[in-house]
Amino acid sequence: MSTVATAPSTTRQPKPGLTDRAKGERALGWKLAGPAFVVMLLVTAYPIFQAIWNSLFSFRLTDPASRKFVFLGNYVTIVTDPLFWLAVGNTLFITVVTVVVELVIGMALAMLMNKVIWPRKTLRTVVLVPYSIITVVSAFAWFYGVQISTGFLNHWLEALTFGAWDVNFNWFGHWWSSMLVICMSEIWKTTPFMSLLLLSGLAQIDGAMEEAAKVDGATFWQRMFKVVLPNMKAAIMVAVLFRTLDAFRIFDNVFIMTQGAQNTTTFSLLAYDQTINRVEIGMGSAISVLLFLSVLLIAAIFVRGFKVDLTGGRN
């Protein structure tokens, strides 16, 4: 028992004495990744630190003379403001709803794409179409499709309900209906991304295992939960992580459709409003920093909490 446990440590080289090969690999690694690392530092680390620095000031772009150091004053203002919590609540709502729905639809699509033999390539291409559309364009498409004056949705609903639906229903006049449209456009647009990631996970499962379960008399759902899902857990978690981070930054749909009216403002939109619209660089930077921290937190929860291995497959 003890020999087994100590075996790996005896075979591993002690750190100071790297072999020439390991040194060479490490040097090559730096050479290959180094330039990208430096560029990353320049384009991401610098703005991040600049934002953190700016967030400590009361600083308005149109009034640079009255720039004033307020330390954490901006953060205090933000976390005590109900508008901020409304934005956070909306963002979490959109994130949870869209990710859950996308996971279910994405999984179904992935399984379909995995099984279908005949129009396989065509199907995969068709499924990808929404994802290839720019988010702003898809947001406008949904906006015009739903809006009273140009929309067709109300007319369809009226026809489907035999006149019970009000043709003049203002979708952007209520919180729930605005949110419904925002979530639907987000789901429509990014489910393909989810299904592709899941498809790659499905494709890695050894068909023999499923076959064996089938022979043993397992039902579809048993095979699904005992064989398929456990074996593609890594792919699912990566897909969910990517989509969660993506959904948490939601901006385009809300910006195009409601601009935050009917209490539909989100985290990113709030940061945009303070920074771009009000040119309150200090306050806007503080919100951006909080957004950044939230994204870090989500990533940490996934990577540490759910043990998502982003380098999956590497030993």
Add this chain to the structure above:
Amino acid sequence: MPQRRTKRSIAGIAAICITAAGALAACGGDDTSGSAKALTWYINPDSGGNDPNKKGQTHLAKVCTDQAKGAYTISTQVLPNSASDQRQQLLRRLAASDKGVDIMSIDPVNVAEYAEAGFLAEVPADKQEALKEDAVKPIVESAMWKDKMFAAPMWANTQLLWYRKSAAAEAGLDMSKPVTWDQLIEAAKKLDSSIGVQAKPYEGYTVWINALVESAGGHIIANEGAGADELQLGLDSAESKKAAAIIGEIARSGIGGPAMGSSDETASLDLFAGGGAFLVNWPYTWAALPEKGVDVKDIGFARYPQAVQGKESAPPLGGIELGVNAASANQAAAWDAIACITSQENQKTYMLGTGNPAARKAVYDDPEIKKEFPMASLIRESLDAGGPRPATQYYGDLSTALFKKFSPPDQVNEGTPAEAANFILEVLKGEALL
């Protein structure tokens, strides 16, 4: 072999850098600052678009370029559609000292913000008289900031009361005399009809709120030009309460239409065109109604309604001022160009071409204008009596905070103005988000 690899990687990095540099340079766009004579004019979209053959601002750019005979050339760039997007784009360019912007078409309310930030060049002393001369007073006042002149009036806009003659007669209103909002509300209730207003949470709603407060004799800001800490608002007043009462009554009684809370100029125009009795809107209504199939024989126009019986109304003011970027290298040429663009003749051409009313009064006496615009003298009278929106370097914040607190309109009551005042001050002091 290893050496060759290094060379290759260096070449690779160089290629990346060159591509990146190229991409960055491409972001700069056309930089016309190098040529002393080439001016770039950022225009707000009008019916002329970017086509010099239609009679919009691009046409005036062409006319003045031809007249200058090589002294300067003007090219135009069209700004986004909405007033707030126009402000944002100009603000970003100005804050970055973009030398590619020489002349700008600015909403009068934004002159204060840009001027306070030092983004606008002052109008040269020898040009001021000619630009102010004969222009309607409020639009000249909007061009001033802290007693200095920072912009040139180009066109001026105001709202009128539009009504159906048959409806007014049925309700027993004498439209030859000034009418009040209360009378209109009574009449609309009696007729079971509507009054078209703008009450969606956007700049147009601030225009309406301000016009009501000004008409009642109040002002949204008591000390214009003050900094955020000293700013005093006039919202907690009897005049503002009267304004709030009018808005609340129209919304709650349903005469503002079924979607009053999301009605802008176009929506309120549609409400009126669809059979409504009254409408307050800009003069383009006159040209827009026949396009919507309305017979204008039954359509009348009158001075903006009074908020208080017997007190002259203060109609809303809009329009466009021309400003010169403080970072522009061609300021002298830019002011020469502005002198040409705002000449009486060109303002007349512009008014005939786009329907946007001229800033110079003499244009309204022109026989051609009188024939084309039967309400020309009413527009001129309204412009002179207009109540400008408050001049403040924080206008964007003030306006947004105001219309947010006044939304939805059916919940506006006597307490709303005071509530809005507190919120505005909190926002300006950095104690609340917007």
